[in-house]
Amino acid sequence: MTGNWEMKNQWCTRILTVGIPFAISVMLGSCLGVQAEERSEKLTLVPAQADRAVCQPVWQTKSVEQWADVLEAAIPEDGKKADAHSIPSIREQWYAAYALGEYGQEALSAVPVLLKRFAHEAGKDDDVRACILYSLGKMQAEEAFPVLCEALESDYPLIVRTAALALGRFPEPLASSEGEEAVKMMRSILRERSELQIPLAANCAVTLWATGKREAVCEWMVSALTSERKDAFTRNFELYQGLSVCLMIAESTETEELRSFFEHWAADRADDRIPEHSLPGLLADLAARGEDADVKLLACETLAKLGSWALPAVREAMGEPESLKTLDGHLLSVWVQLSVDHSETQELLFRIVLDSNAPERVRISAVRGLRFLPDEQKKTAADLLVKLLNDATVSDVLAMEARLMLDRLTKGSGT
Known part of the structure; x- marks a missing residue:
């Protein structure tokens, strides 16, 4: 589920365009026996393309009417036998239903078609019918509310789960007797x-x-x-x-x-x-x-x-910051996000980045935490990363993290 009511898988990938050439270089260097001392000569930083074209979402490639026609074609006319060759595939129907939901209330004109397709052959093609419920929720179509309530009693778990989530878009009707x-x-x-x-x-x-x-x-x-x-x-x-x-x-x-x-x-x-x-x-x-x-x-x-509300709990669970051997890297990252404006937090972060005795997982968390620093501290952080990269003893993984962060900081600060 995402930011508001939809479930999402909230992990952000760390494979950035700027990191791909470096990662390939590291891999090739390892295969060819390149030593750590040669890193500064063999690896170069390739900046990401700032003018990269923005792709149009697929759901915007057709109008509301065109997506509605896909679902309409899946419902044979009364008294006529369906022609299997003329009926859109289940995948096409699913995406049509999804696309209409992405249009939101701009697609209210398609609600009758969605309801008609949902009622057609009830109990079959549950993925399509569940996606229709999802879209009806995003549209907040009033005529869909009774259908969503009824879907809670379905024998199909996917239908029930989707209906339960879609009903979250109807707080006022849910609070009424209906x-x-x-x-x-x-x-x-x-x-x-x-x-x-x-x-x-x-x-x-x-x-x-x-x-x-x-x-x-x-x-x-x-x-x-x-x-x-x-x-x-x-x-x-x-x-x-x-x-x-x-x-x-x-x-x-x-x-x-x-x-x-x-x-x-x-x-x-x-x-x-x-x-x-x-x-x-x-x-x-x-x-x-x-x-x-x-x-x-x-x-x-x-x-x-949770912001400052979470600070005392994070501080207690994190343990003593001076004891780097037992410091949890994930909690360190949270601590930095919540208290990065404090000079003590900044000093701790800088110290961990350069501490060769600190566990690598903690140093990686500290390097990643540099992105939360205020602008006036980013130049200092960039200098530290350059110093870290000049250390031939650091691992390739830590070096890659440092290069990615250095590129991010220098772009953000204009240096």
């Missing part, structure tokens, strides 16, 4: 905590938060973030889903509003699952001691969204 049954059903799904319905529960939590049913969401979220399921895969999956919901809530709600609500909610409960630092404490614990790498990364990303 949405009472749908809200009741979603709350019961959160209470059941079935391991077979973890993704559905996550989608229900996002929608219920948007409609103001926040107590039920907090209860489910704490249970998910403290999952004790015996199977490691299921446990980590539930942790990841709980973190995803938490991140979406943090992105869509003002931090002070979220903090005030959660702490008042927690104060009314004697729940030993909630640590001293409230919600940030749960997240920091997962970031420091989580079993799964993706869980740890998502916990760190969510902590960064």
Whole structure:
């Protein structure tokens, strides 16, 4: 799910255009036996193209009417036998439904076609029908609300999950008597905590938060973030889903509003699952001691969204910064994001970058953290990176990270 209500996989790739020539050089150098001392002579920095053409999204290559025609062609006329050769493929239908959703309310004229295609051969082609529900939610089409509520009772999990998420676009109808049954059903799904319905529960939590049913969401979220399921895969999956919901809530709600609500909610409960630092404490614990790498990364990303509220919890979980051997690189990155304006944080970052005795994972995190520095410190950071690159003993991985960051800093500062 992304920034607002949609689930997304929120990892950003580190394969930058500027890094590709360098990475290839490193690989070739390793294969040919090039020594570390020769790095400064063999590797050059190739800047990315600033005038690279911007590609047009595929969904914009056709108009709303043209995409609607694709779905219309999939529905044979009454009394006529369908011609298999004239019916668009399932893939074409899916993308047509998706494209209409990307147009948002500009595609409201296509709602009747979407509803007609959704009703056609109900129970078949679930990917297409689920995508139609997704698009109806993005369009916020009023006539789609009853269809979404009814879809919650479908026998097909994909349909139910998509409907639950799409309903988050209709907070006012859900708060009315018309949405009472749908809200009741979603709350019961959160209470059941079935391991077979973890993704559905996550989608229900996002929608219920948007409609103001926040107590039920907090209860489910704490249970998910403290999952004790015996199977490691299921446990980590539930942790990841709980973190995803938490991140979406943090992105869509003002931090002070979220903090005030959660702490008042927690104060009314004697729940030993909630640590001293409230919600940030749960997240920091997962970031420091989580079993799964993706869980740890998502916990760190969510902590960064909580701003100053998360600082005490991150500081405690990170441990003593002077003890670099046990310092967690991911938490260091969060700490830098939250306190990079402090001179103590900047000095720590600079010291770690040049400390040859620090673990490489920590040095890499410190190098990556340089991008958060204020503009007036970027020249100092660039000088440090040049010094680091002149050290023939650093690994190729650390050198590549340093080159990427140096290019980023010098472009950003105009040096």
